[in-house]
Each structure stands twice: as structure tokens, then as C-alpha cells.
Amino acid sequence: MNRALLSVSGLGCSFGGLRAVDDLTLEVRRGQVAGLIGPNGAGKTTCFDLISGRGRPDCGRAVFDGVDITGQKAHRINRLGLARTFQNIRLFDELSVRENVLVGFHGRLRGGFFSAMLRLPGYARQERAMERRADELLALVGLAAQRDERAGTMAYGQRRLLEMARALATDPKLLLLDEPAAGMNHGETAALSVLIGRLRDKMNLTILLIEHDMRLVMNVCDTLTVLDHGKVIAQGAPDEVRADPRVIEAYLGPELELGDA
Numbered sequence: 676m677n678r679a680l681l682s683v684s685g686l687g688c689s690f691g692g693l694r695a696v697d698d699l700t701l702e703v704r705r706g707q708v709a710g711l712i713g714p715n716g717a718g719k720t721t722c723f724d725l726i727s728g729r730g731r732p733d734c735g736r737a738v739f740d741g742v743d744i745t746g747q748k749a750h751r752i753n754r755l756g757l758a759r760t761f762q763n764i765r766l767f768d769e770l771s772v773r774e775n776v777l778v779g780f781h782g783r784l785r786g787g788f789f790s791a792m793l794r795l796p797g798y799a800r801q802e803r804a805m806e807r808r809a810d811e812l813l814a815l816v817g818l819a820a821q822r823d824e825r826a827g828t829m830a831y832g833q834r835r836l837l838e839m840a841r842a843l844a845t846d847p848k849l850l851l852l853d854e855p856a857a858g859m860n861h862g863e864t865a866a867l868s869v870l871i872g873r874l875r876d877k878m879n880l881t882i883l884l885i886e887h888d889m890r891l892v893m894n895v896c897d898t899l900t901v902l903d904h905g906k907v908i909a910q911g912a913p914d915e916v917r918a919d920p921r922v923i924e925a926y927l928g929p930e931l932e933l934g935d936a
């Protein structure tokens with residue numbers, strides 16, 4: 676059996692004259708936490724956009740769970756089991772925390788418009804099941820107590836967790852996290868490390884994350900890919916990657932003393 680859940684080969688994309696992603700080849704195996712790191716502007720978010728259907732690559736191929744998803748639309752890729760969060764958090768600030776998670780279930784309700792309008796019993800049952808699942812996911816990310824608060828009033832780190840809960844509501848096999856620790860304090864980042872480990876070990880999730888917090892990256896990632904100017908400059912186990920002179924020169928050197936993680 677092919678153990679790769681996501682295989683990307685030769686993927687590329689330009690903005691005008693800028694080659695934002697150049698010949699990206701990357702494999703994420705089932706049950707792994709993989710990290711995509713690199714300096715600002717290296718092309719990491721663009722990679723996520725290409726993989727998740729928010730941008731079209733001009734060359735290369737992406738295969739998810741045995742299905743060619745190259746250039747497919749975002750909602751179709753999501754339905755196949757790939758969910759993501761965004762660097763710039765996208766929540767409905769006027770809705771409650773719980774309602775934001777329920778949005779993640781959108782489109783999964785069976786029965787359509789009329790059963791919703793008429794509030795048929797089957798529809799109401801599904802709705803209750805989703806509310807229970809939303810509450811479980813909020814408990815998982817540590818936001819159960821804030822369930823009825825307005826999302827717009829939450830602290831930044833909590834908003835990131837809420838985005839994760841909403842992505843999890845689509846019941847993904849692969850979760851792409853774009854800078855999940857951005858804006859979190861030290862304690863929140865430590866809790867996030869534990870949560871990511873739990874998602875992998877207890878919920879069987881495969882995760883690909885972009886992150887600048889090297890302590891988190893070194894703690895949670897089984898494998899790393901380093902991008903610089905759109906190109907992969909190193910790939911492998913975190914310890915090997917951080918000792919790679921090209922990586923130290925491009926990125927890690929000023930950010931991370933050896934043994935800091």
C-alpha cells in the first residue's frame with residue numbers, strides 16, 4: 676500500500692515574473708506531522724494554496740489519497756478529506772464560537788432545503804448530532820468554556836484554535852495548518868504542541884504545517900521540507916535538516932541556536 680497520503684511532484688506557480696513555487700516535490704505519509712518551513716516570502720502559503728485548490732499550478736501534479744487533485748476546486752478537495760486553516764484567520768466574528776464550528780459542517784447535512792425549512796425529524800436529528808460533534812471538537816481544542824461567546828471577542832491564540840476546530844469539523848484525513856502558533860504566547864504554543872500530537876496519535880490525522888516557531892516545529896514534526904525562494908533546499912528528519920549548512924545559511928542560523936528546540 677502506498678503510505679503517502681499526499682504526493683506533490685514538480686509543482687510550480689508564478690506571479691508575473693516571480694517564480695513563487697518552483698518544482699516542489701513533497702510527500703506526506705499517513706500518520707505523520709510534516710513541516711514546511713522557510714524564510715518570509717519563500718513560497719510556503721502559495722504551496723498550500725496550490726495543494727488546497729485556491730490557486731492553479733502551471734506545472735506539476737498533486738495526488739491526495741490516490742486521487743489527482745491538480746487544479747481541482749477547493750470544495751472538491753475538501754470533500755476528499757483535505758482541510759486547511761489560514762495565515763490570516765477567517766472567522767465569522769459576529770457568530771458564536773460554536774456557530775463558527777457548525778459552519779464547518781455546512782453542506783454535510785442530508786435532506787436539503789425543504790427538510791431544513793420544514794424542520795423534519797431526520798434533519799433535526801442530524802443538526803443535534805452536529806452540535807454534539809461541535810462541542811466535542813471545542814473541548815478537544817480547549818474552547819469548551821467559550822462556546823457561546825462571540826468569535827470576534829476572542830484572543831488571537833484562541834481564534835487560531837477555533838479555526839482548527841472548524842477545519843476538523845469537515846472530518847479531514849489531512850489537515851494543513853498555516854502558522855498555527857502565530858500570535859500565541861509560550862504557554863499556548865506548548866498546549867498547541869500537545870494538541871497536534873494528540874490529533875496525530877489519537878485521531879489518526881496527518882498534518883502538514885507551516886510554522887516560524889522553531890521550538891514547535893522541532894517538537895512536533897516528524898519530517899521537514901525547507902523552502903527558499905520557491906525551491907526546496909532541504910528535506911528530511913528535523914535533526915538532519917537543522918544541521919544542513921544550506922538551511923542554516925538560508926534560514927535557521929539567526930533564528931535557532933543548536934539545542935534551542
Ligand SMILES: Nc1ncnc2c1ncn2[C@@H]1O[C@H](COP(=O)(O)OP(=O)(O)OP(=O)(O)O)[C@@H](O)[C@H]1O
Nearest residue numbers: 690693695713714715716717718719720721722762
Ligand atoms: N497573489 C499574489 N500575487 C503576487 N505575488 C504574490 C501573491 N501571493 C504571493 N505572492 C508572492 O509570492 C512569494 C511567496 O509568497 P508566500 O506568501 O507563498 O510566501 P510564504 O513563504 O508563505 O511567506 P510568509 O512566511 O511571509 O507567510 C512572495 O514574494 C509574495 O510576495
